[in-house]
Amino acid sequence: xxxxxxxxxxxIVETGSLAAAARSLGLTQQALSASMARxxxxxxxxxxxxxxxxxxxxxxxxxxxxxxxxxxxxxxxxARAAVAAIAAAEVGTVTIxxxxxxxxxxxxxxxxxxxxxxxxxxxxxxxxxxxxxxxxFYQGDFDFVAVAVDDxxxxxxxxxxxxxxxxxxVACRPGHPLTRKASLTLADLQGYGWLVPYxxxxxxxVIIDAFEQEGLTPPDQFxxxxxxxxxxxxxxxxxLLLMTSPALVANRFINNAFNILPIDRPTIRRKxxxxxxxxxxLTPAAQAMLDNVRAAVSTAKFVTEERSTSx
Numbered sequence: 001x002x003x004x005x006x007x008x009x010x011x012i013v014e015t016g017s018l019a020a021a022a023r024s025l026g027l028t029q030q031a032l033s034a035s036m037a038r039x040x041x042x043x044x045x046x047x048x049x050x051x052x053x054x055x056x057x058x059x060x061x062x063x064x065x066x067x068x069x070x071x072x073x074x075x076x077x078x079a080r081a082a083v084a085a086i087a088a089a090e091v092g093t094v095t096i097x098x099x100x101x102x103x104x105x106x107x108x109x110x111x112x113x114x115x116x117x118x119x120x121x122x123x124x125x126x127x128x129x130x131x132x133x134x135x136x137f138y139q140g141d142f143d144f145v146a147v148a149v150d151d152x153x154x155x156x157x158x159x160x161x162x163x164x165x166x167x168x169x170v171a172c173r174p175g176h177p178l179t180r181k182a183s184l185t186l187a188d189l190q191g192y193g194w195l196v197p198y199x200x201x202x203x204x205x206v207i208i209d210a211f212e213q214e215g216l217t218p219p220d221q222f223x224x225x226x227x228x229x230x231x232x233x234x235x236x237x238x239x240l241l242l243m244t245s246p247a248l249v250a251n252r253f254i255n256n257a258f259n260i261l262p263i264d265r266p267t268i269r270r271k272x273x274x275x276x277x278x279x280x281x282l283t284p285a286a287q288a289m290l291d292n293v294r295a296a297v298s299t300a301k302f303v304t305e306e307r308s309t310s311x
Contacts, residue, residue: 003076005039006069008032012048013066017055092285095124097133099147100197100228101166101245101272107146109299110292121285129197129226137275143286144277146293148245148270160273163297168267171242171258173235184263186214193221195231195240203268207243210266232257245270 011021012032022029040047047062058066098107111123126133130147137145138155149160170189172178178188190211196203204222211218223240225231228248235242236257243266274293276282282290 001039001042003073005035005042006072008035009039009047009062009065010069010073012036012056013058013062018050090118091120092283093122093124094143094283094286094289095126095141096286096289097126097128097137097142097145097147099128099130099133099145099272100248101130101148101270102146102163103247103272106163106293106296109296110289113292113296114289118285118288121288123289127228129199132199132226134275137277140280143282144290145275147273147275149273149275154275157278158275159278160271160275163272163274165269165271166245166247167264167269168243169246170261170263170266171235171244172239172261173237174257174259176239176259178241178261179259182262184261186211186216186263186265189241189263190216190219192219193223193238193240194219195223195225195235195242198224198226203243206268207266243267245272247272 008021008025008027011025012018015021015024018029018032018036022032025032027035036048043061043065045061046059047065048056049059050056096107098104107125111125114121114123126136126142130145130149133142133145133147134149134154136142138158146163154160178184178192181188194204194207196207207222208218223234225234231242234240241261242258246260274290276290
């Protein structure tokens with residue numbers, strides 16, 4: 001049985017005759033009759049009793065087929081509507097990874113725009129360090145990621161779309177002894193421990209190298225943590241220092257939770273980028289989110305400041 005045959009069968013049932021059904025369908029009566037004959041031949045029964053003037057009535061076989069025909073056609077309509085909704089990015093799921101370098105305001109603005117226009121979409125936002133997110137992206141966990149890609153190369157088949165560059169800053173808690181000075185040198189930072197990403201040992205190397213290049217004894221206390229919330233609480237309650245992207249603690253600076261120290265070393269220049277898989281086309285939902293992220297970039301105050309700083 002074909003859906004087209006079932007649709008024509010229902011048209012005959014609803015109009016009560018082959019002639020009326022043929023007119024509603026835009027077919028000749030002969031073509032419609034032939035189509036019904038093929039359906040009956042396929043089922044090996046007669047479905048319709050023909051009367052004078054092309055009038056039709058359902059026999060017991062037609063009565064048995066009727067609810068199934070309606071169910072099949074209704075299911076077809078639902079399936080088409082579901083596919084159309086996905087194609088229009090009205091439903092579906094998008095999961096993206098957001099690295100510490102990428103400005104949270106950009107993603108937040110992109111999500112709000114998406115939520116207001118497509119509230120039925122499910123959006124999953126996962127924060128973490130760039131290296132960890134990229135590994136998960138390679139495993140297929142994300143539709144795309146917004147991360148830093150300066151210190152390592154992408155795998156073949158992946159591409160980076162640079163958004164902006166930024167230099168790491170050195171942060172500490174309010175009331176830290178170093179906040180009492182208007183200017184600082186690396187010598188002033190001696191004796192303090194550092195909070196560093198556990199999954200990124202290269203940050204520790206950069207900090208040590210900065211001190212050694214100036215002939216200073218490098219720090220020997222490093223606390224490794226990939227737990228962002230715990231790490232921020234530790235930083236807020238200790239004299240540890242943190243070399244990080246401004247984006248990681250940008251919201252907390254607004255609330256005066258942390259201070260940026262007036263020193264430009266140690267630092268790493270990072271490139272915030274969108275990373276995409278060349279071999280895996282985005283779903284309509286993911287494409288909609290990506291388009292919103294790109295649009296949010298042009299109006300994000302944080303990015304504008306970083307671009308002007310890095311120009």
